[in-house]
Amino acid sequence: MTVHFHEEDLPAGVLADGPVAVDTETMGLVTRRDRLCVVQISDGGPDEHLVRFNPGSSYDAPNLKAVLADPNRIKLYHFARFDLAAIEYYLGVMAAPVFCTKIASKLVRTYTDRHGLKNLVDELLGESISKQQQSSDWGGPVLSDAQRDYAASDVRFLHRMRDELILRLEREGRMEMAQACFDFLPTRSRLDIAGWEDRDIFSHE
Ligand code: MN
Secondary structure, three states: OOEEEEEOOOOOOOOOOOOEEEEEEEOOOOOOOOOEEEEEEEOOOOOEEEEEOOOOOOOOOHHHHHHHHOOOOOEEEOOHHHHHHHHHHHHOOOOOOEEEHHHHHHHHOOOOOOOOHHHHHHHHHOOOOOOOOOOOOOOOOOOOHHHHHHHHHHHHOHHHHHHHHHHHHHHOOOHHHHHHHHHHHHHHHHHHHHHHOOOOOOOOO
């Protein structure tokens, strides 16, 4: 189990075929203001890859973009809406098709309102992760060991969680509805960037 650290792009050929788990770390929650600092990616094997971008980066990352834009690779996220927006805004690619563990959780774990990554990893897999570095400074030239471990742990469990969530979605007859939600997520992210981030366009008001 190794966390590989890269600057400005992923090396070619480091990922196995199939779905990849993806997460991003940014300077904050306002995509247009808060630059993309780190993209984490895992093919479900024992290693995770972190790609760090410098201030003023051109975000010219052909290997990473090729993986993210590949229509034959499902991208697994926890709260895809945010990551899709950051990736499209800074890297210029729509990183779909999508499986979002938070959406899946909301559709099957209707007995709770706790849909954070930590809650899911705990309940579905019986593992524990720390969210201590969540609101740390991702913009500096050096990432601490704690930050690297945290960033990697955000993609480490998504493949296994997807398997479990698919079982539950199928059991409850909600797989089709979940898939339709996943398919809409690129548009939901584009609405965020375009100014509808706080408006539910489906509501009556
Ligand atoms: Mn994260």
